[in-house]
Amino acid sequence: MDAIKKTFGEVIRQHREQQNLPLRKVAAQLDIxxxxxxKFEKNLRHPNREHITKLAEMxxxxxxxxxxxxxxxxxxxxxxxxxxxxxxxRVAEEKIKYIRSKNTVQGVLGF
Amino acid sequence: MDAIKKTFGEVIRQHREQQNLPLRKVAAQLDIxxxxxxKFEKNLRHPNREHITKLAEMxxxxxxxxxxxxxxxxxxxxxxxxxxxxxxxRVAEEKIKYIRSKNTVQGVLGF
DNA sequence: ATTTTTATTGACAATTTTTGTCCAAAATAT
DNA sequence: ATATTTTGGACAAAAATTGTCAATAAAAAT
Numbered sequence: 706m707d708a709i710k711k712t713f714g715e716v717i718r719q720h721r722e723q724q725n726l727p728l729r730k731v732a733a734q735l736d737i738x739x740x741x742x743x744k745f746e747k748n749l750r751h752p753n754r755e756h757i758t759k760l761a762e763m764x765x766x767x768x769x770x771x772x773x774x775x776x777x778x779x780x781x782x783x784x785x786x787x788x789x790x791x792x793x794x795r796v797a798e799e800k801i802k803y804i805r806s807k808n809t810v811q812g813v814l815g816f
Numbered sequence: 817m818d819a820i821k822k823t824f825g826e827v828i829r830q831h832r833e834q835q836n837l838p839l840r841k842v843a844a845q846l847d848i849x850x851x852x853x854x855k856f857e858k859n860l861r862h863p864n865r866e867h868i869t870k871l872a873e874m875x876x877x878x879x880x881x882x883x884x885x886x887x888x889x890x891x892x893x894x895x896x897x898x899x900x901x902x903x904x905x906r907v908a909e910e911k912i913k914y915i916r917s918k919n920t921v922q923g924v925l926g927f
Numbered sequence: 928a929t930t931t932t933t934a935t936t937g938a939c940a941a942t943t944t945t946t947g948t949c950c951a952a953a954a955t956a957t
Numbered sequence: 958a959t960a961t962t963t964t965g966g967a968c969a970a971a972a973a974t975t976g977t978c979a980a981t982a983a984a985a986a987t
Contacts, residue, residue: 710914727933738977743934750975773900777907780891785912789884794905796888801896803821838962849948854963861946
């Protein structure tokens with residue numbers, strides 16, 4: 706009920722500190738600069754899928770949960786400045802369902 | 817109940833055709849190339865806020881509704897490929913509320 | 928208290944993405 | 958048939974994003 710309110714970066718940092726790992730070590734595993742990881746933790750740079758996967762592994766987190774955390778950050782950030790954000794989310798949900806119901810088959814979508 | 821399932825581009829085109837306006841005329845008002853407008857209608861290019869405002873004016877649409885239509889397209893497009901899109905939307909909604917409750921004042925957000 | 932390690936941050940070049948236009952071809956209307 | 962409209966690829970320009978470096982600060986260790 707509170708975890709939901711943490712950002713991707715906050716969660717990553719929390720876990721890293723819990724294990725007393727310096728940026729250096731985690732960054733090494735991700736094959737990135739410590740600076741880049743520091744920015745992930747401050748949400749100043751965006752990790753890619755591979756980064757997310759590796760971070761989930763390292764901290765024994767459910768990858769899907771971590772992905773949801775990350776994606777919801779982005780959506781929230783995009784919409785927090787919009788007055789109608791709730792409506793946007795509701796309409797978006799309907800649209801996603803609708804699009805999926807049409808493209809029952811593969812992944813590529815005309816949209 | 818069905819309008820929700822239309823994209824921004826589809827709606828714009830619908831209204832333009834209803835009024836028998838060629839791309840040329842609408843594009844002129846927006847001060848863009850006909851080709852650009854054609855792409856807006858096919859969701860191959862993104863209009864900016866000013867474009868949306870002008871389009872709402874031209875077709876006597878509620879600007880906020882049109883904006884919701886446009887933003888929800890983007891969110892839907894971003895998430896339609898994700899298995900956990902519904903969860904993402906729910907978490908995003910909570911986050912938006914949370915962020916707003918913290919930044920009760922102005923617009924700039926640390927995030 | 929000094930040294931060593933870690934974290935922070937801005938600046939930067941490189942890459943990627945997005946943008947709008949031009950142009951030629953296709954479609955439609957007159 | 959001619960004129961008008963629409964389409965879509967290619968393109969350069971602009972904008973956004975990326976990851977690193979390097980200098981600095983902060984923290985921890987000795």
